[in-house]
Amino acid sequence: MSDAFRRERYPYLRHNAERVYLDSAATSQRPDAVLDAESAFARTEYAAVHRGSSMATGEATWGFEGARERIARFVGAGEGEIVFTENATDALNVIALGLSDASAGLGGDELALRPGDEIVVTEAEHHANLIPWQRLARRTGAVLRAVPVDEHGLWSVDDLAGVVGARTRLVAFAHVSNVTGAIAPVADVVQVARGVNALTVLDACQSAPHLPLDLRALGVDFAAFSSHKMLGPTGIGALYGRAELLDLLPPARTGGSTISTVTIDDAQFLPAPQRFEAGTQPVTQAVGFGAAAEYLSGIGMDRVRRHEAEMAGLLVEAVEAVPGVRMIGPRAGAERAGLVSFVVDGVHAHDVGQFLDDRGITVRTGHHCAQPLHRRLGVAATTRASAYVYTSADDVAAFGSALAEVRAFFGADR
The missing domain is CATH 3.40.640.10 (Type I PLP-dependent aspartate aminotransferase-like (Major domain))
Known part of the structure; x- marks a missing residue:
């Protein structure tokens, strides 16, 4: 991975070395150069x-x-x-x-x-x-x-x-x-x-x-x-x-x-x-x-896009690999930005987010300031994981592993 993509460039991620930050669609982290x-x-x-x-x-x-x-x-x-x-x-x-x-x-x-x-x-x-x-x-x-x-x-x-x-x-x-x-x-x-x-x-x-x-x-x-x-x-x-x-x-x-x-x-x-x-x-x-x-x-936005397309593919795979989880938006293989929103059957989005947060994974939950869209989809809220330049394949893998445990933890898999 290029140095410009490494989390060590970002003070928040250095300070929270064990945390997986998948909420960049809400607010991204600032690199040393900006600060x-x-x-x-x-x-x-x-x-x-x-x-x-x-x-x-x-x-x-x-x-x-x-x-x-x-x-x-x-x-x-x-x-x-x-x-x-x-x-x-x-x-x-x-x-x-x-x-x-x-x-x-x-x-x-x-x-x-x-x-x-x-x-x-x-x-x-x-x-x-x-x-x-x-x-x-x-x-x-x-x-x-x-x-x-x-x-x-x-x-x-x-x-x-x-x-x-x-x-x-x-x-x-x-x-x-x-x-x-x-x-x-x-x-x-x-x-x-x-x-x-x-x-x-x-x-x-x-x-x-x-x-x-x-x-x-x-x-x-x-x-x-x-x-x-x-x-x-x-x-x-x-x-x-x-x-x-x-x-x-x-x-x-x-x-x-x-x-x-x-x-x-x-x-x-x-x-x-x-x-x-x-x-x-x-x-x-x-x-x-x-x-x-x-x-x-300086990184090059073509490089940013290629990296995030890779992360988007991994996020989709992680979500679709878990039974009882429904993805919102483009299907697997279709072009999308580096974010994925989903619904976990039998578990409220806020509970999903809290479970992931307890395991060191930051995501976004709620209606994401898009209530008409959620109303059209028939759900009150979704959970969203979003990547950026500092997101790695290991981050997505950790997210996928934790997501796979959600329904069992809340007894929704019975």
Whole structure:
């Protein structure tokens, strides 16, 4: 295994040497390189950014904007197309609130929604890519429509094409499902949306950390992703938008740092990305976010994807080898991201998670912020194991061995 993949590079995993960490889809661990970048900035370059003309401000701004440049390069965007947000959820809300303001006549008339227009999502969406669109529909009189999933939690572009219509103005969907691990056919979805002049919003939270990503090449109009899922710190995420659309989108948060001119009665806003970054920015976190993008770029995202495809195959094999365990999502042999969610017959997901945790294996349990999907599958909760660059075949083997003991422990195998 390459040194970049070794768990020794990650302080949490060094400190918890016996623990198997299979919850990276929720939050990934940070390598020394990212923590060192954050610490060095906080110790030697920490100051306000974009405010004043001092040398300290200049150095801090250079670090802040340098991080933006690295992140933009990582996802195939221009620097002016990356907006720092609180997290990916915030980024999606910034889009929805901006469209709401455009619809209320506060600028960006080209982006306005009218009563009877349609917003399309899928039943598999994370709540962060559903609730903002519910609110937008209610504010504008638009109709929210959902692409149905099948008994495995999957949808196809044909399913989506059957829902998209002449009144569709926006299509919002996840690149990778955080429950099923299914990878969406992004280019095909974009083609369907463009056919009716609809905008596309991509939830890239589970793809930016794990797949080679070129947002411009994919053709999406907006996208959101988080630092803490790709080896970076919490408290910061990114909004991607095509430059011409960001300059049309009204800013959801207003105040200092966003404006060019202010009078008592009105304000004129700066071009993107500054028009969206009101107030004091999470500069140290941005530096860590940029360092994480640089670290992953150094590994090579093609290598990351190959490693995780191998881990995904092992996870599927481990789950399918245990009688009485039902896997959610793509079947064995189908392409998926490095995560697997499953149901253990006769044992609640929370009990499964506690049993595994007692044996030193960290997984995620619950509805994973995707209640409509779980409701469609007829289950209240699932258990999810997710891999990343530091996951090894030995980790998955330990998980499989422990999973095989669950039903007997709870007497569900009788």
